[in-house]
Amino acid sequence: MFFVATDEDDPNAVVFHWWIARYLVELIEQLMNRSTLLQLLICVPLIALGQWADRSEGNSRSYQEVLSSYRWLDQQFPQARLDSLGMTDAGRPLHLFLFGSDLPEPGHAPREDQLVILVNNGIHPGESCGVDASLQWVRKQLEEGSFPERMILAVIPAYNVGGMLQRRPNTRANQDGPVLQGFRGNSRNLDLNRDFVKADAQNTRSFYRIFQMLDPDIFIDTHTTNGADYPYTMTLIATQQDKLARPLGKFMAEQFTPALYEGMASRQPMVPYVNVFGKTPDKGYAAFLETPRYASGYTALHHCIGYITEAHMLKTYEARVAATMDFLDVLLPLAGTNAQAIKDAREASRKWTAAQTYFPTGWALDSSRSSTMAFDSYAHTYSPSTLGSYDRLKYEPKPKSRTIPFYGRYRATDSVKTPRAYLIPSAWYGVLERMKLMGIQMTSLEKDSLIEVENSYLKEVVFAKRPYEGRFMVQDFKEEKRTEKRLFQKGDVLVNTSGNNPLLLSALLEPRSVDSYLRWGFFHSVFQQKEYFSTYVFEDTAMELLEKDPDLKEAFELWKEKNPEKAGNAYEVLGFIYSRSSYQEMEFLRYPIARIP
Ligand SMILES: [Zn+2]
Structure with a gap:
């Protein structure tokens, strides 16, 4: 290869001339119009060799430079390791960098007494200050050897790999630099920070594996703001406390988050993310509500403290990187000194959650509390x-x-009572697959069984007019619950609430939950009737039905009185009788997941 030379003083050492390599990569990429295959061919050996890449003033590192630098750290420091876990939509693996005094074996969970902090970067690759800040901060910590004991820091170097590879100027119209920016959409043009329930991206499925393995105590997602202008460089979204189980919400809101603000104040003042009602923050503003579709909304369902750093878009790139490093500098020792309190609050939250009978399905700002x-x-x-x-x-x-x-x-605007169990027909493997990746425990029925369950029937359903993140969402509906005997097949899946996390189950499986699988369109086929009637045949059947069922006849006469205009339409008349007869298919408008109350 052109860009690898042997060091004459040490014939076994390979010296890597980074600048020559970079020049060649850029030259060839320009010639080949940045072909993905070519990038792959060139970058895999570069990353495998590993070389620290300095960042030029005002610019960000490319995806290849980030990974090569982490590889270099992996090679330089025994307390550090770069792993890959699962794939991304870009056809490349999702990487995870771990460092700490006692790392678990690859693919294994940390010890229970180790506090785990997971930092996710580059979910929005145009907002890359966290990508560069994490890398620089990690190197500083490793060189200083200042990492607290019994703690593991896990860093996802660049989450949206596809968006990182779409590196170009001007993907962020309102932002001051960097010179080259990644793009918000991933390889399938999805905003990955809306994908944490529907998991349409491979990235999300790989995140489930990482999250499941690490069970982090604290999760940080690094971003850059949109919106208003003000003097602060760093703003913060703390995962909304009322969505957390009460012990953890209280600990986070009353102790840990205030200590973070206090720690930051000595470096640079930080304020809550400026989520304005109107256009400017002068009259006050509200906490951002991150429902489970967002990274920290998902992690909150697992009793994990979540923070989203939002560095201000109009401050220089250098200032945003420095502010994100400041935040990590403040957070890490604070987490170290509070390690036991965090573990205790999480444990208390698991117990608190197990004891609850109702869980919220929707949220609204409480304007009476400020x-x-x-x-x-x-x-x-x-x-x-x-x-x-x-x-x-x-x-x-x-x-x-x-x-x-x-x-x-x-x-909470609404809540539902948690059943003892949910029954999910195995045919709905799309949701079952995702639930398995999340670590939800389930068992399969060993034989066909007639089971008394609570079914939900959906009415007055309103669909979104346009797709949102690749799906037509269910915006509104009414739910009628009926207790019925229903036949389940061998292999259908039972999900017990006890032994699982009911906060997570209700968020996914209760249809009314703001980010439920139903709302994300996993069950759209139940909104279409499959069988109908021929009017000329069903006319006689309808007459017989009315004769045999006086209640139906009475209801029919009342309906005709109230709807005289419909009496002239055979489909309307016969449809009224058909829909109330045993010919009406039970699958139509029935939410496929049943509850065992
Ligand atoms: Zn963002």
């Missing part, structure tokens, strides 16, 4: 746009201190 917060805001003005007939917003970067309300609490 706290006051010191906030430096930029002055702003509105002036007529020269492009259209609206007023344009402009910020003036002169901070003004004020006190504003922060709405940090959400209330």
